[in-house]
Amino acid sequence: MNPPLITYADVSKTFDGGRVVAVDNVSLDVAEGEFLAIVGGSGSGKTTLLRLANRLIEMDSGSITVEGEDVRSVDPISLRRRIGYVFQSGGLFPHLTVAGNIGITPKLLGTPATEISARVDELLDLVRLDRAQYRDRLPHELSGGQRQRVGVARALAAKPRIVLMDEPFGALDPLTRDALGDDFRELHKKLGLTTVMITHDMTEAILLADRIAVMGAGRLLAQGTPSKLSESDHAYVGELMRTPRRQAERLGALLPRDGAA
Numbered sequence: 001m002n003p004p005l006i007t008y009a010d011v012s013k014t015f016d017g018g019r020v021v022a023v024d025n026v027s028l029d030v031a032e033g034e035f036l037a038i039v040g041g042s043g044s045g046k047t048t049l050l051r052l053a054n055r056l057i058e059m060d061s062g063s064i065t066v067e068g069e070d071v072r073s074v075d076p077i078s079l080r081r082r083i084g085y086v087f088q089s090g091g092l093f094p095h096l097t098v099a100g101n102i103g104i105t106p107k108l109l110g111t112p113a114t115e116i117s118a119r120v121d122e123l124l125d126l127v128r129l130d131r132a133q134y135r136d137r138l139p140h141e142l143s144g145g146q147r148q149r150v151g152v153a154r155a156l157a158a159k160p161r162i163v164l165m166d167e168p169f170g171a172l173d174p175l176t177r178d179a180l181g182d183d184f185r186e187l188h189k190k191l192g193l194t195t196v197m198i199t200h201d202m203t204e205a206i207l208l209a210d211r212i213a214v215m216g217a218g219r220l221l222a223q224g225t226p227s228k229l230s231e232s233d234h235a236y237v238g239e240l241m242r243t244p245r246r247q248a249e250r251l252g253a254l255l256p257r258d259g260a261a
Ligand SMILES: Nc1ncnc2c1ncn2[C@@H]1O[C@H](COP(=O)(O)OP(=O)(O)OP(=O)(O)O)[C@@H](O)[C@H]1O
Pocket: 015, 016, 020, 021, 022, 040, 041, 042, 043, 044, 045, 046, 047, 048, 049
């Protein structure tokens, strides 16, 4: 495995004066070039864990290192510019065009307008949105899948090495979701990214990720490659891992194979 680009060491975070333990003593490495999926039930601490890395949320205890630096020693704004972040619903600025949204970080970094414009075109190509058609649209003039493509382009605008994604494809129809997942996996490889993606969907995690981390009640219950996790003797993790295969078998029994009908 490559050296870690993100390291969580004994990280904890509580809310409401300690009454809600969102992340409970988690230690986790994300290797350079790795695609890690974080899976777990609602409220298990996935979003909190992700947001601690770019200091959208501040930890109570423990430490997080990103690209060799303790995140507390880095200015949060510059940290967030170095780490791409894709929100569940795209998180686009509604009053800005597609080009305005994608170019926002380079603009804040003082990049000249002509360079931003060229970068926007390059990013639209990368996420497979037609330049002429989409450049000047507002977010409400896009489909959910197109909005997520813009969200990915915006996250990549400042050429980050790390991309964090909070359920990026969760709200999409299955075909769009599949296509976007595959496209992003290709981008991850092509650009040499290190990606951490939250998903509720174990099938998506198995298909896209090199490694999966399973959260439950703020704790890291298990981590490993999909095949290693499928041997887990943790009851909840075992159940999560068996579900996709069980569903596939049921579907296999119910549906004719391609061409057999
Ligand atoms: N700002 C906050 N104030 C109080 N409690 C919070 C806050 N943010 C999160 N929590 C609580 O911390 C716990 C973990 O929340 P978190 O959003 O990290 O879970 P999650 O696994 O991402 O959930 P989901 O899959 O539903 O998005 C939950 O009990 C949640 O209610």
